[in-house]
Amino acid sequence: MRALARMLEPFLEKGRLTIIDAQNTRYELGGRAPGPEAVIRFHDRWLPMKLMWDPELKGAEAYMDGRLTLEEGTHVNDLVSVFTVNRGPLNATPLQKMLWSFKEGHTRKKQRLNLHRNKAQVRHHYDLNTDLYRLFLDDGLNYSCAYYRSPEDTLEQAQAAKLDHLIAKLDLKPGMEVLEIGGGWGSLAIRIAQAGAKVKVLNVSPEQIKIAEQRVAALGLQNSVEFICKDYNEFHGQFDRIISVGMMEHVGIGNFEAYFAKVKECLTPTGYAVIHSIGRYTPPGTTGPFLLKYIFPGGYVPALSEVFAATEKQDLWVCDAEILRLHYYYTLRDWRRRFEANWDKAKALYDERFCRMWQLYLGACEVGFREGSTMVVQLLVSRERDAVPIIRDFITDNERQMQAIESDSNRSQSA
The missing domain is CATH 3.40.50.150 (Vaccinia Virus protein VP39)
Known part of the structure; x- marks a missing residue:
């Protein structure tokens, strides 16, 4: 979970995301500038590792399966807003940005339809x-x-x-x-x-x-x-x-x-x-x-x-x-x-x-x-x-x- 928190922290320039992990440890991320706020709970101890590779898809699937839930007072739109107002790919290192760019190009190629x-x-x-x-x-x-x-x-x-x-x-x-x-x-x-x-x-x-x-x-x-x-x-x-x-x-x-x-x-x-x-x-x-x-x-x-x-x-x-x-x-x-x-x-x-x-x-x-x-x-x-x-x-x-x-x-x- 700490690795995921380190990845998310520089990305979350606006708003705040609070994550309560499967061991009930609370992580407060962001908060440097005003923006949307969300509080979520993980029910799967392996979920942070999965999110590091493909946060959007794995996060969505975890929500669908109930392995990621919203704490009282949080709506799913709040969670989506936290990531929408913070632009750009989650990965921050030059190598990871290069990999993200390659992945996007590969996705565009796959999306060409017959x-x-x-x-x-x-x-x-x-x-x-x-x-x-x-x-x-x-x-x-x-x-x-x-x-x-x-x-x-x-x-x-x-x-x-x-x-x-x-x-x-x-x-x-x-x-x-x-x-x-x-x-x-x-x-x-x-x-x-x-x-x-x-x-x-x-x-x-x-x-x-x-x-x-x-x-x-x-x-x-x-x-x-x-x-x-x-x-x-x-x-x-x-x-x-x-x-x-x-x-x-x-x-x-x-x-x-x-x-x-x-x-x-x-x-x-x-x-x-x-x-x-x-x-x-x-x-x-x-x-x-x-x-x-x-x-x-x-x-x-x-x-x-x-x-x-x-x-x-x-x-x-x-x-x-x-x-x-x-x-x-x-x-x-x-x-x-x-x-x-x-x-x-x-x-x-x-x-x-x-x-x-x-x-x-x-x-x-x-x-x-x-x-x-x-x-x-x-x-x-x-x-x-x-x-x-x-x-x-x-x-x-x-x-x-x-x-x-x-x-x-x-x-x-x-x-």
């Missing part, structure tokens, strides 16, 4: 029991960053606003044909169809497609929405609009140019695409080992430099770029709170270890969007420079028009 692996890895996450997602998502099962006009908005309000914002950016006209890449449980496709357009939805998750088709049928929109169980690389066609929400994170390192090549191929000359994705403002990196192993195998959040390098190579115009800095933090905050409130129901679906894993996933991502390098980017990309209106006022105008229609509808229903 088509077969990508399908299986996406299904690992999205083919879980839909009842699990119902425990913490809104009624529309929107599983991507919401759009908070105020931090106090409810999750339902923010997800509805997100759909409005995306539909406004699509600037749909009746009779348009739309391709959605990665359709989730169908909420966006339903809104596109309700706007008078026809939409084909690509999704590699049979579980999601089944639910989405049921929702579309219940609304009588079968003639306007078609779900196709294919990866984007397997599909061909041309569309007036393309929209991709929360999909680019699953493309994988080294595949962004191919992704935008497919977007370009599937656009009509006068069409454009709306791309909504998590991004990082820092240089390219890797996915954390916990998320990579347990949550999103093959997933990778691209740096903006990687995204724009890919659009440049495909000779695509980036006609608009909007950065949502805190919206996903608020979204994950609400998801995590709802999940924790439904802990027993989630445990009945899976088990205690799964609940701890899911809580850690939601909490770590929440902290990452509050204190780390991640944000959300929405791009409008086109083949031609004049495919998108020359000023972005059309987005606000479309949103206000939708809000006015909704307000009139609500008044007529309450009358």
Whole structure:
């Protein structure tokens, strides 16, 4: 334990971490500058040795297994925050930094995906029991960053606003044909169809497609929405609009140019695409080992430099770029709170270890969007420079028009 304490001490420049080891010895680490604080207890005398080699993954697994627990007054977000606000690798010596750099390069190489692996890895996450997602998502099962006009908005309000914002950016006209890449449980496709357009939805998750088709049928929109169980690389066609929400994170390192090549191929000359994705403002990196192993195998959040390098190579115009800095933090905050409130129901679906894993996933991502390098980017990309209106006022105008229609509808229903 003393060796682990010596490794952590110089790293913890902000905040404080208190560790109570398996022999009940207390170690107070950090405290040199203000920051988050956490108190944890080890129940495995060999855990400190394991943490020295791979602190993030072994620490996560120890929490999942109950070999690392939080003392009263500490939430898992507090523990994650201690490590998030202290930047850089834990290892401090030049040799260890060199080894960390080599390991990161090796991880990036391993994360390059082929088509077969990508399908299986996406299904690992999205083919879980839909009842699990119902425990913490809104009624529309929107599983991507919401759009908070105020931090106090409810999750339902923010997800509805997100759909409005995306539909406004699509600037749909009746009779348009739309391709959605990665359709989730169908909420966006339903809104596109309700706007008078026809939409084909690509999704590699049979579980999601089944639910989405049921929702579309219940609304009588079968003639306007078609779900196709294919990866984007397997599909061909041309569309007036393309929209991709929360999909680019699953493309994988080294595949962004191919992704935008497919977007370009599937656009009509006068069409454009709306791309909504998590991004990082820092240089390219890797996915954390916990998320990579347990949550999103093959997933990778691209740096903006990687995204724009890919659009440049495909000779695509980036006609608009909007950065949502805190919206996903608020979204994950609400998801995590709802999940924790439904802990027993989630445990009945899976088990205690799964609940701890899911809580850690939601909490770590929440902290990452509050204190780390991640944000959300929405791009409008086109083949031609004049495919998108020359000023972005059309987005606000479309949103206000939708809000006015909704307000009139609500008044007529309450009358």
